[in-house]
Amino acid sequence: MANPLLQKYAEMIVHVGLNLQSGQRLLVRAPIEAAELVRLVTASAYRAGARLVTVLWQDEQIALIRFQNAPRDSFEEFPVWLPKAMEEHIREGGALLSIYAEDPDLLQNEDPELIGIAMKTGAKYSQPVSKLIMRNATNWSIASMPVPAWAAKMFPELPPAEQTEKLWDAIYQVCRIKTDDPVAEWKEHVRQLGARARYLTEKAYQAVHFRAPGTDLRVGLPAGHLWMGGETTTEKGNTFIPNMPTEEVFTMPHRNHVDGVVRATMPLSYGGKLIEDFSLTFKDGQVVEYQAGKNQDILKELMDTDEGARHLGEVALVAHSTPISQSGFLFYNTLFDENAASHLALGKAYKFTHQQGSTMTDEEFETAGGNHSLTHVDFMIGSAQTDLDGIRLDGTIEPIMRQGEWTFTV
Numbered sequence: 001m002a003n004p005l006l007q008k009y010a011e012m013i014v015h016v017g018l019n020l021q022s023g024q025r026l027l028v029r030a031p032i033e034a035a036e037l038v039r040l041v042t043a044s045a046y047r048a049g050a051r052l053v054t055v056l057w058q059d060e061q062i063a064l065i066r067f068q069n070a071p072r073d074s075f076e077e078f079p080v081w082l083p084k085a086m087e088e089h090i091r092e093g094g095a096l097l098s099i100y101a102e103d104p105d106l107l108q109n110e111d112p113e114l115i116g117i118a119m120k121t122g123a124k125y126s127q128p129v130s131k132l133i134m135r136n137a138t139n140w141s142i143a144s145m146p147v148p149a150w151a152a153k154m155f156p157e158l159p160p161a162e163q164t165e166k167l168w169d170a171i172y173q174v175c176r177i178k179t180d181d182p183v184a185e186w187k188e189h190v191r192q193l194g195a196r197a198r199y200l201t202e203k204a205y206q207a208v209h210f211r212a213p214g215t216d217l218r219v220g221l222p223a224g225h226l227w228m229g230g231e232t233t234t235e236k237g238n239t240f241i242p243n244m245p246t247e248e249v250f251t252m253p254h255r256n257h258v259d260g261v262v263r264a265t266m267p268l269s270y271g272g273k274l275i276e277d278f279s280l281t282f283k284d285g286q287v288v289e290y291q292a293g294k295n296q297d298i299l300k301e302l303m304d305t306d307e308g309a310r311h312l313g314e315v316a317l318v319a320h321s322t323p324i325s326q327s328g329f330l331f332y333n334t335l336f337d338e339n340a341a342s343h344l345a346l347g348k349a350y351k352f353t354h355q356q357g358s359t360m361t362d363e364e365f366e367t368a369g370g371n372h373s374l375t376h377v378d379f380m381i382g383s384a385q386t387d388l389d390g391i392r393l394d395g396t397i398e399p400i401m402r403q404g405e406w407t408f409t410v
């Protein structure tokens with residue numbers, strides 16, 4: 001008999017996250033440590049009417065072995081068939097689930113340049129499939145679960161047997177699984193996020209302005225920007241939740257209208273390393289100066305990905321009083337940490353955050369203020385000290401958040 005919380009979690013992933021439709025196929029990408037969860041997800045998917053569930057097992061140790069043993073000039077090799085298979089699956093209407101769990105320090109002793117090449121190569125070949133995903137051509141979702149190295153990183157003071165248990169406990173807590181009726185709880189939560197997104201969209205602010213210690217940043221918003229939050233809708237009209245958990249309401253910045261300085265409030269796990277204590281200075285949308293207390297070279301690799309990696313593709317608002325923030329944990333995992341605080345993303349903007357985005361060509365999207373890049377990396381800038389204003393088209397300034405909390409109710 002499966003652990004009842006794990007069973008509930010699997011049901012949430014299938015029914016709330018993916019909102020899997022009867023008759024759909026499901027493709028799952030998961031680490032080998034996730035076998036128990038993936039089996040429960042698979043059973044739940046078939047009960048929901050899935051026609052076929054296929055699992056692509058992953059093992060991050062294989063990636064580490066590559067860095068340690070493969071020829072140095074081989075890091076532009078890529079299994080091109082893999083994103084092609086995913087593309088075919090999506091085009092045929094299949095749903096996509098990723099179980100994202102990794103050791104944040106996996107590649108800490110490896111060469112940053114090789115890490116940069118490997119990440120960039122993966123992003124390049126995955127571009128057609130990531131475009132389909134960004135367009136919400138199908139329902140897709142990302143959820144997580146503990147792996148031992150990650151749990152050890154989070155709870156080094158505990159004996160190994162208790163680390164994983166403690167991380168599961170934290171995940172159940174922040175994913176609202178430990179409530180009497182998680183599905184009802186999620187429905188209300190998602191309704192609120194959607195209502196906040198509609199409120200902000202109707203305001204049609206020309207910019208938002210962040211103020212916090214080390215931060216004074218004006219983020220311009222293009223005409224036609226769309227705030228999103230909670231549920232997303234596929235091209236065929238099915239709702240789903242891309243990230244479990246989700247706490248954010250987000251839109252696209254104007255790629256050329258971001259000015260000022262912003263200080264990150266949490267470390268950023270990127271390419272297997274942690275970038276810490278960093279701040280970025282923007283002028284006309286571009287990062288013109290940056291510094292990091294630790295792993296500045298990795299931050300540089302990230303921004304050297306391409307021209308668009310020095311511009312913003314997302315601005316997202318998260319209240320400080322939400323469960324992840326309140327847990328006080330640094331998860332070293334963007335899926336959780338990006339929902340702990342308001343954040344920005346370097347790199348590509350989502351076309352669905354513009355009212356006409358889905359019908360725009362890449363050129364039209366860029367003209368409208370959308371940013372193109374191979375990468376999209378979120379970093380946290382919000383805290384209990386964050387104040388945020390919206391600037392109307394006529395210049396009127398309105399408060400959106402004070403001390404990290406929303407100023408309006410929905």
Ligand code: ZN
Binds near residue numbers: 250314316378
């Ligand atoms: Zn986000």
Ligand code: ZN
Binds near residue numbers: 345376377378
């Ligand atoms: Zn993002």
